Amino acid sequence: MKTLQVALGERSYPIYIGEGLLAQAALLAQHIQGPSVCIVTNTTVSPLYLEQVMAALSFDFECASVVLPDGEQYKNLDVLNQVFDQLLTSRFSREVTLIALGGGVVGDMAGFAAACYQRGVPFIQMPTTLLSQVDSSVGGKTAVNHALGKNMIGAFYQPQCVIADTDTLKTLDDRQLSSGLAEVIKYGLINDLNFFEWLEQNIVGLVAREPALLAEAIARSCQDKADIVAEDEREHGARALLNLGHTFGHAIETGMGYGEILHGEAIAIGMVMAADLSRREGWLTEVDVTRIKALLIAAGLPVETPAGMTAAGFMELMSVDKKVQAGVIRLVLLKAVGQAIMSDDYEPAKLAETLAHFEH
Amino acid sequence: MKTLQVALGERSYPIYIGEGLLAQAALLAQHIQGPSVCIVTNTTVSPLYLEQVMAALSFDFECASVVLPDGEQYKNLDVLNQVFDQLLTSRFSREVTLIALGGGVVGDMAGFAAACYQRGVPFIQMPTTLLSQVDSSVGGKTAVNHALGKNMIGAFYQPQCVIADTDTLKTLDDRQLSSGLAEVIKYGLINDLNFFEWLEQNIVGLVAREPALLAEAIARSCQDKADIVAEDEREHGARALLNLGHTFGHAIETGMGYGEILHGEAIAIGMVMAADLSRREGWLTEVDVTRIKALLIAAGLPVETPAGMTAAGFMELMSVDKKVQAGVIRLVLLKAVGQAIMSDDYEPAKLAETLAHFEH
Numbered sequence: 144m145k146t147l148q149v150a151l152g153e154r155s156y157p158i159y160i161g162e163g164l165l166a167q168a169a170l171l172a173q174h175i176q177g178p179s180v181c182i183v184t185n186t187t188v189s190p191l192y193l194e195q196v197m198a199a200l201s202f203d204f205e206c207a208s209v210v211l212p213d214g215e216q217y218k219n220l221d222v223l224n225q226v227f228d229q230l231l232t233s234r235f236s237r238e239v240t241l242i243a244l245g246g247g248v249v250g251d252m253a254g255f256a257a258a259c260y261q262r263g264v265p266f267i268q269m270p271t272t273l274l275s276q277v278d279s280s281v282g283g284k285t286a287v288n289h290a291l292g293k294n295m296i297g298a299f300y301q302p303q304c305v306i307a308d309t310d311t312l313k314t315l316d317d318r319q320l321s322s323g324l325a326e327v328i329k330y331g332l333i334n335d336l337n338f339f340e341w342l343e344q345n346i347v348g349l350v351a352r353e354p355a356l357l358a359e360a361i362a363r364s365c366q367d368k369a370d371i372v373a374e375d376e377r378e379h380g381a382r383a384l385l386n387l388g389h390t391f392g393h394a395i396e397t398g399m400g401y402g403e404i405l406h407g408e409a410i411a412i413g414m415v416m417a418a419d420l421s422r423r424e425g426w427l428t429e430v431d432v433t434r435i436k437a438l439l440i441a442a443g444l445p446v447e448t449p450a451g452m453t454a455a456g457f458m459e460l461m462s463v464d465k466k467v468q469a470g471v472i473r474l475v476l477l478k479a480v481g482q483a484i485m486s487d488d489y490e491p492a493k494l495a496e497t498l499a500h501f502e503h
Numbered sequence: 504m505k506t507l508q509v510a511l512g513e514r515s516y517p518i519y520i521g522e523g524l525l526a527q528a529a530l531l532a533q534h535i536q537g538p539s540v541c542i543v544t545n546t547t548v549s550p551l552y553l554e555q556v557m558a559a560l561s562f563d564f565e566c567a568s569v570v571l572p573d574g575e576q577y578k579n580l581d582v583l584n585q586v587f588d589q590l591l592t593s594r595f596s597r598e599v600t601l602i603a604l605g606g607g608v609v610g611d612m613a614g615f616a617a618a619c620y621q622r623g624v625p626f627i628q629m630p631t632t633l634l635s636q637v638d639s640s641v642g643g644k645t646a647v648n649h650a651l652g653k654n655m656i657g658a659f660y661q662p663q664c665v666i667a668d669t670d671t672l673k674t675l676d677d678r679q680l681s682s683g684l685a686e687v688i689k690y691g692l693i694n695d696l697n698f699f700e701w702l703e704q705n706i707v708g709l710v711a712r713e714p715a716l717l718a719e720a721i722a723r724s725c726q727d728k729a730d731i732v733a734e735d736e737r738e739h740g741a742r743a744l745l746n747l748g749h750t751f752g753h754a755i756e757t758g759m760g761y762g763e764i765l766h767g768e769a770i771a772i773g774m775v776m777a778a779d780l781s782r783r784e785g786w787l788t789e790v791d792v793t794r795i796k797a798l799l800i801a802a803g804l805p806v807e808t809p810a811g812m813t814a815a816g817f818m819e820l821m822s823v824d825k826k827v828q829a830g831v832i833r834l835v836l837l838k839a840v841g842q843a844i845m846s847d848d849y850e851p852a853k854l855a856e857t858l859a860h861f862e863h
Contacts, residue, residue: 220580224649231651236827259619261825262646262657263737286622289584291591297622298658377623465621467596 145362149281150373154301158281158365160358164308165192165269168199174267174303177238179205183226183253184244185213188271191314196244196269207233211252216402218248218288220296226256237261240303246272246319247279247406251297254285258300268302271311273323273357274407277330277364280305282372282382288401292463293393299377307365309358321443322407324349325388327360328438329414330367333384336481338363339438346441383466384483387475388413394460398452411444416501421477423493431480447501454498505722509641510733514661518641518725520718524668525552525629528559534627534663537598539565543586543613544604545573548631551674556604556629567593571609576762578608578648580656586616597621600663606632606679607639607766611657614645618660628662631671633683633717634767637690637724640665642732642742648761652823653753659737667725669718681803682767684709685748687720688798689774690727693744696841698723699798706801744843747835748773754820758812771804776861781837783853791840807863814858 144161164170180200184193189210200206209229211222230239241264243253250268257266268280286297331339348356368385375382392413396404418435421427436446466473473487504521524530540560544553549570560566569589571582590599601624603613610628617626628640646657691699708716735742752773756764778795781787796806821832833847
């Protein structure tokens with residue numbers, strides 16, 4: 144087991160990465176203060192792991208669970224209310240600990256429910272997908288979607304700990320694994336050229352799920368993210384770089400309807416679009432863009448926009464993004480492979496060219 | 504105009520109390536950083552004051568408004584979503600400031616919407632009822648109700664400032680004014696015997712809405728609350744005393760159905776019940792209890808539970824209260840008039856006697 148630390152003063156917490164962690168009752172129990180826990184999971188994960196986690200906890204704690212429908216299209220206020228229904232029906236007090244057992248959607252919803260229930264109760268992240276292990280479980284961003292925009296309703300709320308059991312990746316389907324690799328590749332692109340090159344060398348083994356390679360990729364991604372979050376918890380600066388590909392990607396997710404395309408798939412396309420605009424600005428070469436696309440394709444990811452995404456549609460959807468300031472869409476672009484910047488002084492005509500180039 | 508300060512480090516903010524403040528554009532504008540504002544109000548308040556506040560702001564800011572239905576029964580996640588709809592339809596970014604123009608329900612909802620929109624945007628409280636001016640607008644508690652419990656979904660989230668225009672009390676109906684006086688009397692009961700005695704001497708003038716008396720009562724209540732909040736923002740200790748009468752009162756509000764009884768009315772009854780239990784514990788005398796009831800009655804408040812509230816119903820509803828710890832209902836009780844304590848070692852049999860005594 145590897146242990147990393149997210150350094151946030153009194154809100155600091157550990158990330159545990161390793162095999163067989165879901166059943167380690169003592170590891171889990173040391174991060175639960177009160178008498179009760181409520182496990183939030185979904186219909187896909189619950190048959191695989193819920194019983195195991197309940198068994199680890201039920202001797203020491205009063206346990207309840209909520210099984211949500213699986214998919215980004217259910218990440219909304221209505222479904223969130225099912226968590227509150229369960230907590231109140233179980234008469235759980237402010238001393239309850241919520242446990243998010245599942246992927247990014249479960250983590251975002253359980254985290255936001257914990258932020259709001261009785262104005263805040265503790266929670267633990269137990270991510271079971273590659274995407275949530277390398278990205279969404281770390282850093283305290285929680286949210287639900289609104290019909291008009293992704294992650295528009297939420298809170299910054301840090302967990303007590305993150306427990307990433309790499310055994311759970313064995314049951315992940317190929318599309319989900321690739322979706323997680325998109326966020327892994329993102330860390331390389333942002334500020335870690337060595338890691339990007341390591342990924343180029345090991346992408347075949349990662350797609351083949353070699354455990355040692357996956358563990359290494361998860362630990363390195365979490366370390367990169369923990370460093371950035373420790374520096375800028377509330378995204379006033381460097382943290383915004385983690386949104387590489389996300390402004391384009393969120394537009395695709397919202398435009399296609401939540402659940403049609405996986406988050407990592409949309410981010411992969413978004414990163415290619417950001418690379419394309421960066422090339423038009425003269426920062427990346429054609430070779431750089433080809434190299435980025437090649438790695439994404441090798442990871443099993445799409446690099447073209449889905450049918451139906453028009454340039455006008457992109458502009459419409461991107462203009463409600465959280466990173467809009469004074470009416471200008473701020474984008475994360477690439478000065479080089481391994482060097483992202485936040486920019487609002489790109490040429491609008493070049494953004495229009497990129498959107499036209501990717502129009503479908 | 505009087506100015507008080509809520510001392511919370513970098514989250515400190517002023518409370519302004521006085522006549523004609525709603526139209527003072529400069530006072531408001533100095534607390535707005537971004538380019539846009541969204542005023543959240545309700546169907547009762549909007550015909551009276553919305554135009555005036557919009558006029559004060561529209562020269563300097565892009566303005567939108569949301570008019571919610573009026574009443575505690577609308578303080579839920581569904582109606583909250585109307586605020587998010589407006590914010591997203593207006594394409595307001597993280598730089599928007601929300602303004603709560605109305606009573607406690609509007610303040611609680613606008614504050615919670617501000618806490619959640621894009622993971623947090625600034626907001627300003629402009630309370631227009633006595634109850635919200637003396638209590639809910641100060642201290643950063645925001646929330647919506649759940650069918651199974653009051654204020655169960657919310658956040659601690661402080662405003663940029665509170666602007667209490669005492670002119671707005673002229674349009675308040677008598678029941679609403681009395682409801683506000685319940686919270687004013689609460690401050691005297693908790694830790695301010697002098698204030699309680701001042702209220703006994705001036706209750707007739709307060710009910711007659713003498714402006715100088717109302718301004719004095721508001722300022723003193725806000726100062727009492729600001730002092731307690733500064734000491735204990737997240738209710739780990741002394742702040743819980745502000746819940747005098749609230750555990751019984753919330754049970755009445757939930758039991759009767761939200762909107763049937765005003766919050767202050769329920770709190771008045773709850774304070775009488777807390778006084779009754781305190782007498783049974785031997786802390787208050789019969790005379791103390793009579794004195795408390797007399798002041799509440801003079802303020803136009805009920806002191807008996809409404810029909811339909813059974814002892815069993817109370818126990819059921821009180822057991823989901825946020826102040827339950829390790830299965831025990833913690834209550835704010837009175838050691839004396841002007842001296843409240845948080846207690847979980849009252850005799851359960853005496854609580855049962857109180858509930859039986861008030862059964863209807």
